[in-house]
Amino acid sequence: MELNDNWYTLYEALYGTNFNRLMTVGTPTDGYENYPLSTINDIRELIEEYYPKNEFYISLYDFNSKDPIISWDRLDNAKYEKYAKKDCILFRFKQNTDIIREEIVDLTTIEQFMFIRRSINLGNNKSMIKDMKNVSESIEKLFNIKPLAIFNGYSEGYLYIFTDELKLKNPTITFYYFYKFIENYADTVTLKYLNIDPFSQIVTMPGSENNYSRLYAKPFDITDSYPAIIKNSENNILESIDLGKDQDTHALESLLKTVDDEISKRKSEGNTNAWNYDLDKLFNERRE
Numbered sequence: 399m400e401l402n403d404n405w406y407t408l409y410e411a412l413y414g415t416n417f418n419r420l421m422t423v424g425t426p427t428d429g430y431e432n433y434p435l436s437t438i439n440d441i442r443e444l445i446e447e448y449y450p451k452n453e454f455y456i457s458l459y460d461f462n463s464k465d466p467i468i469s470w471d472r473l474d475n476a477k478y479e480k481y482a483k484k485d486c487i488l489f490r491f492k493q494n495t496d497i498i499r500e501e502i503v504d505l506t507t508i509e510q511f512m513f514i515r516r517s518i519n520l521g522n523n524k525s526m527i528k529d530m531k532n533v534s535e536s537i538e539k540l541f542n543i544k545p546l547a548i549f550n551g552y553s554e555g556y557l558y559i560f561t562d563e564l565k566l567k568n569p570t571i572t573f574y575y576f577y578k579f580i581e582n583y584a585d586t587v588t589l590k591y592l593n594i595d596p597f598s599q600i601v602t603m604p605g606s607e608n609n610y611s612r613l614y615a616k617p618f619d620i621t622d623s624y625p626a627i628i629k630n631s632e633n634n635i636l637e638s639i640d641l642g643k644d645q646d647t648h649a650l651e652s653l654l655k656t657v658d659d660e661i662s663k664r665k666s667e668g669n670t671n672a673w674n675y676d677l678d679k680l681f682n683e684r685r686e
Contacts (some may be wrong), residue, residue, distance in 0.1 A: 400520070401445060402634040405605045408617075411440050411641055412604075413604045417460040419466050422600055425609050430455075434466040445605075454603040457648070458596070459483055463544075475570070478597035484564040487573070487650075489533055489557040489580070490609045493526040514552075514610050518628060521551060525598050527624055528584035529572070534620045536584040541650045547620045551608035556601060560643045561651055569663040570596065571672045575586050575657055579681045585596050605634055656680055 413419065415438045423444060424430030433444060435456070445454065459482040461467050468479050498517055502510040527549075534545050534557055546559035566572050569600070577591035602608075602615045611630040617639050658678055661672055669675070 399635060401449065401605050401610070402636065404638060405634075406438070406442060408604060408636065408639060408641075409441055411643070413456070414460065418463060418465075418467060419460055420457040420600065422455040423448050425452055427609070430650070432468050434468045435480060447607075454606040455600040456603045457600050458486070458599075460485075472598055473682055475595055475598060478595065479569060481570075482595070482597040483571055484566065485561055487561060487576075488596070489530075489559075489560040489577070490558075490590050490594060490599075490601070491526045491530055491533075491555040491586075492590045493523045493553040493588055494554045495522070500505070500520065511550065511612060512653055516681075518552075518611055518613070519625075521624065523549075523555075523628075524624055525554070526555050526588045527627060529584070530587045531620055532584040532586055533557060533580055533589065536580060539585075541647070543645050543650065544642050545620075545645060548602075548604060548615060548617050549627055549631055550602035550615045551606070551613035552611045553584050554602065558641075559647065559650070560641060560645075561647045564651060564654060566654065566658045568658050568665075568672065569659050569677075572654055572658045574614070574673070574682075575661075575675070575677050576654060579678075583681075605636070615666060653680070 405463055417435065417437075421433045421435050421441065421444055423433065424428050429491040433440070448454075449629055457467065461478070461481040461640050462483055463477070463481040463493060498514060502513055506511060511672045530547060534547060537543050537545055537557070537559065546554045547557050548558070550556070573596050574591065577589065581589050581591075603616060604615050606615045607613070608615070613628070616634075616636065618630050618650060619628045659678060660677060661675065665672065
């Protein structure tokens with residue numbers, strides 16, 4: 399089953415036509431292989447060769463460097479943070495799947511698939527979807543921005559906000575405090591950010607079929623019901639979609655710049671433990 403042209407239109411809108419990205423292709427059984435990406439045609443060629451039996455993941459950011467990031471040390475964040483083109487903010491949600499993993503250990507492949515799909519259909523991801531809705535509503539209320547929602551076909555969801563490229567002196571810490579604020583404001587438990595480096599992470603590529611559930615990673619309407627969201631991922635048919643890139647994000651960008659400046663100020667005063675700064679006051683205006 400091939401991907402229709404709407405998917406490649408989506409990829410070009412998400413990633414551009416020329417970039418420095420990384421794609422990971424493979425399966426949980428056979429393992430994964432990394433490929434450097436420099437053009438939209440590289441994406442098409444890999445999909446045409448390995449789709450649909452493999453899963454596809456892509457680096458969150460484009461990198462402003464001529465070095466292929468496939469050669470970079472994943473344990474060294476310096477290059478990722480320095481060269482990442484910070485033109486989007488990703489909220490990443492993860493549903494706990496411990497029970498599923500325990501229950502399928504001794505099952506055959508087809509039994510595993512049936513158990514996983516039944517678990518998802520019966521609501522295994524309801525907490526995650528609820529959190530995604532709460533965060534999306536909070537972002538719209540606070541900043542008048544509607545994030546793009548994507549379900550990865552198994553146990554993760556993403557909310558994207560597309561911004562102008564952010565020029566931050568302390569991007570990791572700045573994003574940390576923003577995520578922390580949103581987590582508290584929206585009262586969410588499945589938002590993941592504490593142990594995720596925002597610049598070297600990879601995310602499920604839209605259109606990829608999850609090997610466990612046989613559901614596709616697809617954008618969805620955040621107002622849809624849980625059953626409708628799951629049903630949407632049962633096929634790889636994609637209609638045209640608005641990413642929301644034309645929204646006014648200046649209020650959010652201004653807030654992040656204010657947080658970034660305050661972090662720099664604290665550091666210059668000798669307070670180097672930036673993870674413990676109390677910056678709640680910077681968000682008070684948005685809480686009202």
